[in-house]
Amino acid sequence: MNPKSLFKISCVAAAVGLLASCSQTPTAKTKATTATVAEDTAFSVNYEKFTLNNGLEVVLHQDHSDPITAVALTFHVGSARELEGRTGFAHLFEHLLFLESENLGKGGLDKMSSRIGGSGANGSTSRDRTNYFQTVPNDALEKMIWAEADKLGYFINTVTDAVLAKEKQVVKNEKRQGVDNQPYGHARYVIGKNLYPESHPYNWQVIGSLEDLQNATLQDVKDFYNKWYVPNNATLVIAGDFDPQQAKAWVHKYFDEIPRGDDIKPLEERPSDLEEIKKRFYEDNFARLPELRMVWPGVANFEDDAYALQILGELLAGSKESPLQKVLVDEKELTSDVYFYNSTSEIAGEVNLITRAYPGTDLDDVQAAVNEAFARFEKDGFSDDELKRVKAGLETEFYNGLSDVLGKAFQLAQYNIFAGDPGYINEDLQKSLAVTREDIMRVYNTYIKGQPFVATSFVPKGEQELALAGSAPAQVEEEVIVANGRGEDFELPAETEYARTPSSFDRSVEPAYGKAPVPAIPDVWQTQLQNGMAVSGINNTELPLVEFALTIKGGHLLETAEKSGTANLLAELLTRGTATKTPEQLQKAIDMLGASIHAGASSDSFTISGTTLSHNYAETMALVTELLLEPRWDVREFELAKQSTLSTLAQQKAEPNAIASIEFMKLLYGEDSILSIPATGTEASVNNVTMTDLKTYYENYLTPSVADFLIVGDVKQQQVTESLTELTAKWKAKQVALPDFGTPAKPDASKVYFYDVPGAKQSVLRFGYLALAETDADFYPATVMNYKLGGGGFASRLTQALREGKGYTYGIRSGFQGSDRVGPFQISSGVRTNVTYESAALVKEILEDYPASFTEEDLANTKSFMEKSTARQFETYGAKLNLLEKVTDYGWEPGYVNQRLETVKGMTVEEIKRLANTYADPEHMIWLVVGDAETQLPRLNDLGFGEPVLLNPAE
Template identity: 65%
Template structure:
């Protein structure tokens, strides 16, 4: 659960596997064996049981530090759930020697990526990437978290963090369509005494009932050295790091011995069917869940590939029957979810509005029958395995990615070296393996089926379903939560130590940021070329980006560029959609096309050895679209389905309403890039062709490439475009920038029954090319751009427990974009949250101190060491250079701005760009209970945007 990042390659999910055609092809490619690749590591164990893994990588002056405990929700007890996730939060707040703010405060000063963590059923991890001069500080801090923390947790600290966690549950579960579906599955798949019966985040009731002693007992049992793994990955001296680990961790005592939990797979004697009327759903959803296997089980690899064969891609049986033939839904997801003790095979599909889920269920059975008839072709395995190889390398592209994997393998495979072995497990899977696991785990086996339908549409549920039991929180206007006061000095007794730990260790040698070498060129047709060669991994990432997107659309055809992006992926003039998909996947490549507010982008990843073949397919997609009428109609259905889903999601509702208010309903940028139900329904295939002809020209495009390929190879791969793709004039539309509101105004969008209020506060501010943009970004860091270092987060989350998260930021490009403060807050503190935001904005300029300035400068100076580590970061750098005409050393120029800015300049910027009296104040939430008080903000009577009939 968040603070959250999805663990990488824990067990490759079906979403990263590409599905395959069942038909042999004449142009099948014999794939070469993957190049030898090894992640080297060193492991040692302290006397207290702490397991430590080192991986050295000197490609960038950065280090990832990950501390993982072998405890998740599975180690909790019924009635005392949510403790592991609660500690994920608590451990960031304070420790005896770091003091208030803990890792979050230190992360800001040292230029870290932000201290973060995640909780699963079986482990909790804490991690961040920092410049390598901060390694000793991080080892000191992690040791303090492990051995010198629990005394800082007081009744008030616990009370406040309970509110934060409950806000997270509201945001991620209670206030979202289908948010309770996993809860229903868990309760019905596992018996009450099974540790997977409850959700990782726990229940609101259990969290509220947890006592301070309960929490301390849980910590003292599980958060001990002999239940933890520390991974350090990056650019560091191993002997020095080992000495620091011993210095800071050795004296922390070992905990009681921990007995591993035995595997306990789910066992169903009969199929169970449940239904639920979802307050936020607009589409009926079917889930079918079969008992699966535990993590790293021998059958897990064949099951992963089976999931892909059944569901991913044009020729997959589930897609062909449910999406293509019967047109019941826009997609079907099937994945293999493996945890330490058990696993699930989960199928999810959200059908089109009004669709009977019995028809979807019949389609699933028909698809399985088709799979049994057609069998498995060897070519299918080649394509899937090539995709797995590419994904494997991509997941190791950062030192943090490697740190995650080393910890994961150390804890659950008992061997960090499994990082060099698991890929081979996939490559060895045979068709016979896949057929066996299909019959063993799916065919004719009992399952859990859930039907989540919109309110009042129980006629769509699966036959034989009974009502699922779900506890819903009641929304009330009053009763704004418990009161607590997290004192600056909690008065706890500090733990005795063998040496003085209160002094923060010094920095090491100042790292020199590794600014990549950029090469630039241009084809004679005007296509700009920008590249960075990096041979760390045998993969290449690329983007071909065009000016356009929503910005180039007509008001009555909004969504046409999105439909174009979808169609460009659906075959070419000489290849059917199935054939194009097969050709890409055989190379272990991915090529996607997406449209946004100002651009259309082809994006791809491929194995370096297949770069030229992948680019050949990219050119074919670009120059020879198929314009398939059936695919066009399917794309429209898909988009209309997504628009319907968004219409009941409070976050999407807030975003859509916010852009209407920012720009005015007649401005093209006020629209959702997907379009509206009316505009998408009106778009024809000819409209899409016309947009393509008028917009996609090399004269408004740039090709960006990062990875194991040199400039000469890139230029040669694109040289044919000079003749085959001549430039044509593309007129960029003239865009009016809305005036900033002269007075603040409050707007309310009614979402009856919302468990949270979504806040959007801001106005159209600056372009990134504006001379004030980067200085204003520096100004905003302590306001709301610095995560847990910001005042908004410290006040609304850490001080009051009103929200799970709040942030502010500027989002301009080469045209002015919004300055926005966004958050989801507990419904019954909507007014209190807005009043706090107003107060923080109002006093920010006058209260920004020299210490705030020092902290801001420290963050932006030191974080420069990690700004170009990943392929994505390098592509972003190239995008800035190509889009804005910046020099490759713009990052160094920005450092001059950081060093030169003064406190009076920050104060002036705050008065100009963070003035609460010149902003739009929008709430999407429950109007009956929350709207009446908002006049007290002093911005006049709130305006209801959607009066209920």
């Protein structure tokens, strides 16, 4: 998990305090909660809370901006409610509750989601809660309330030994994919085991242990469910476009008769009792960079000190001016980045430092640099501007967290459960904004300076000498690989017999749809500047937020193999200062606006994008203009950017998914094509790139004549064009000829390729070929064809067969990718190592059977999803930017979405069969496997595509 993503989640949680709340008038049957709106708060989210007699707490929030509604059911149970030796149960139920319930039948909510145009029913588990959520067209709200009630009161009887056996395999595959087969995947496990005593509920990980999971009996599972999955331990949030009185009536109808469970005693706070420094090291099979983590005991949710610790993390590591960045990155050149963030849970918290050093770096040197940075912080402190920078960032993070109704539902549920009231969001903000200089230094001295911590050194195999001195070996449970999967098979019966739970009405009747929603296509405005740059925008006043992207065609396509990665390095350098601003000054200027500006290069474009508050839009665009037109060309920053890129490339060499992506592109395009090389380049090419190369690319290829500026948010067209005045005047157009590399032919016959990663706990699969451009007439119809094959999540045959039917994988999907160039059709998955052949053979069988076995029922299901999901297609800022991208790149009218809808309506079974035979033919594909060759390579001979080719034979 990216540490910065963790910190951003933390920021959003704190920033949600900016929400003000009010209550609607409650009915006689409800108990309402009200809260006042702060006088200086311009933005508010209204809500109403009521409690059923059985203890279920319900929160309603109305948002009529789109004809959609989010439903989130959250239980106050996570891994912390488990017992030692019986771990992983809460996460197991995250899976089980989607499979079947008494009245929805097999496939449960997943199957219904595919019919009603839902976003894909999903869930997540933490130490302290488990949630289930989905966004649906608002005509399906009653169906969702009916389905969520079935989870709560009419589910557990459907869980049998066979169902449990199958889902154990799915969860174990998830652990292999996310932990065992990932670099540094065991780090959190080692931290938990050493930060907390064995009896502490945070000692084990949310996903649990494979042994505990395998040992779980059906009775264990039922006992856990009956204790924790009860109305008085749950919160239901409904957010979006709906009639609140009607919603209340449905909630009462479907939930009222579900009986209350036993009273549940709250957990008491239990901070870590760490008394001494603990150092542990682990030689990681997948690591190529040495990683240091230092974790100090912190505080629980909503403790006063949590707010100061959060801001402390940003002051220590969140900017170019911060001491950890200055010392470790700029001065000592030990790493490309360092993260310091506060994380809180219900009964304890942690303060985390994470950095991945450059290859071969001694982690003792890294820790010494950390101590030097701390000493500098103690001596120099921080400026008032730095504190303002951090607090300004909270506002933007807050609005980003509210850009869809599901984000609002999440936050309201979290506050209701852990603070006891959705209205705590007001107090939460005030505590964040009230943090003082004295608070920050106090928590630093209380929790960090001179305090014990757990330090983990995860180093590459054979490089133990890089670990911190005095480190003891970490105890990590490693799964033993066996050649095949015999002994882990199971058989799910076609039908399951179980006792049905009585109800006062017939719950087996699925509620009818409500009034069909009318999806609105956003109004798009377009213009062209005098220098040739096209500008497109959508005005959206839901939030005081703006997102933009300046995209310049070319990117990696304009490079040579010997200098590949040039555009990527140029993008890195443009954000590292301007002619008049040092890197620190530029970042400070951006952060003080509560904005973010990023630059990057892809295979066919160079993009500068960002997010800002609408009232800071003009100032943000002035900075974009400056960094584009007045590069700093800082030699030292260029060398640091190269070093960071080389470090990333080194890490990718051992990460199975990265290997699979890189090798698949080589096989698709051929070694001679620039597109067979990642946009970041290779170690050799990055080392070849000079500052002169960057300047040449900048002068020749960054031109408005091949540029589009896309913008969505609370900003008018006139404001946008005014903000681009300087760019129009000073950025001169040049002619750029984009190369045409042609398209490699479809394989004459399928071939199996294998890349060896010794000891891999999973095999990564990439099957496919170069198929279609998005501008091809068959592209969207082929996407429709693929829905039931592998594009429809749990509705797809690949998922139903490999995950639900066999338990081989945590997930598998297929899809078409393309632009105005031909892109691949690709099937991708990570499967249990010892069923590599079985998985590939099953995929082949499904592809072979798909055209002939596609039915009218399949077509009806596909059409239902495609038609109904249009209600939520433009909810987010990202979706609106994507619409603008299609309009500008391909010259399509915004109404192209209606044309696609007509395509769906006119689709026939015969057309699906034609498309499947043409574009999903297993006999003309590349079949790539990345895994353990010793145990799995020989077995792939039986796939029928000849002897597999080993791509990295031992020297």
